[in-house]
Amino acid sequence: QVTLVESGGGLVHPGDSLRLSCEASGMQFNLHNLAWYRQPPGNRRELVGTFSWDGSPNYADSVKGRFTFSRDMAKGMFFLQMDTLNPEDTAVYYCNAKHRFTRREYWGQGTQVTVSS
Numbered sequence: 001q002v003t004l005v006e007s008g009g010g011l012v013h014p015g016d017s018l019r020l021s022c023e024a025s026g027m028q029f030n031l032h033n034l035a036w037y038r039q040p041p042g043n044r045r046e047l048v049g050t051f052s053w054d055g056s057p058n059y060a061d062s063v064k065g066r067f068t069f070s071r072d073m074a075k076g077m078f079f080l081q082m083d084t085l086n087p088e089d090t091a092v093y094y095c096n097a098k099h100r101f102t103r104r105e106y107w108g109q110g111t112q113v114t115v116s117s
Contacts, residue, residue: 002027002106004095009111012085016115020080022095022108029053029073033098036069036080038091038113045094051078053100062088085115 004027008020020036036048049059051069059067063082071078082089095108 002032002097004097004106004108006093006095006108006111009093009113011114011116014086014115014117016085017081017083018085018113019082020093020095020111020113022078022080024076024078024097027076027097027106029071031100033100034069034071034078035096035098036067037094037096038089039094039110040088040091048080048093082113085113087115087117089113090115 003025005023006020008018010018012018030053033053034051037045038048039045047060048063048067049057049069051057057069066082066084068081090113092110092112094110097106
């Protein structure tokens with residue numbers, strides 16, 4: 001059973017940086033594609049970007065050039081580095097993993113990121 005646990009959210013000022021972490025238990029990285037989603041207040045959940053099993057990232061246009069995915073397979077973790085944050089980035093952020101073959105999907109519990117002056 002795969003379990004995802006996020007950490008790293010918080011309240012920051014515009015222009016600041018923040019790194020979200022997702023600890024993945026029971027997951028084989030080479031069998032799962034990874035992703036980060038976010039849900040702004042009053043809006044639907046949206047895709048921030050994907051990080052394929054072979055390490056290829058794709059980012060939503062709204063975060064391209066500011067957000068960066070990474071992973072540490074030895075520690076069973078993956079990350080979302082967020083730079084030059086702005087108020088429009090305020091949302092609950094979720095990490096996600098999807099098995100490449102079964103398509104079974106797993107979600108973290110969500111972590112709040114608030115960007116405000």
